[in-house]
Amino acid sequence: ADGLGRTYRQEPPNSDEFVVVGTLEPRKQPVQILEAxxxxxxxxxVASLCFAGRMGWLSVEDKRRLLKAFDEHPWVRWVDGPDDETLRRLVQNCRATIYLSLAEGFGSPPVESLALGTPCVVSAVIPSVLDMPSNGQVRIAPDDGAALIEA
Incomplete structure (x- = not known):
């Protein structure tokens, strides 16, 4: 995040891509996001999707499901373990980020997204956003697939 605003985007991007930041693991619901x-x-x-993070401890079926989608759908991609600069570019150039975790200790990615001027769709239970104004955020219940589609 750039707390000083030096890299804050000035114009909305022309992108239809949404970026999911973090390890692909069950509590972050990558399959549910893919299904939405x-x-x-x-x-x-028209909505593109990018998962930016390492492959985590998914079930064999969930991992297979994601890898198959990366191969079959032109609108979804996976950036495995992006470095800081790559991640910053992804977040700054996307339409919005998605952080649909079921539980977090703090949850930095939504705050980092907002600090870079990128709106986020975020679980309404993430501690990092609970004490913030909701500007730039669409907060949804983490288990509500219909709300994710609407957001």
């Missing part, structure tokens, strides 16, 4: 974007794209909306 499958529904969006099947319904005629």
């Amino acid at each position: 974007f499958e529904a969006l794209n099947a319904g005629g909306r």
Whole structure:
């Protein structure tokens, strides 16, 4: 995050890509996010999705499901373990970030996204955003797939 605002984006991006930051693991719900974007794209909306993080401890079926989607869908991609500069570029150039974790100790990615001027769709239970004004955020219940699609 750039707390001094030196890299804050000045204009909204022309991108239709949403970025999910973090390790691909069950509590961060990558399959549920993928399914929401499958529904969006099947319904005629254009929305791209990027997962930016390392492959975590998913079930064999969930890992297979994600890897298959990365191969089959042109609108979804995976950036495995991005360095800081790559991650900063991804966040600054996306439409919004998504952080749909079921539980977190703090949850830095939404705060980092907002510090870079990028809105986020975030679980309403993430401690890092609870004491902040909701500006730039769409807060949803982490288990509400319909709310994610609407957001």
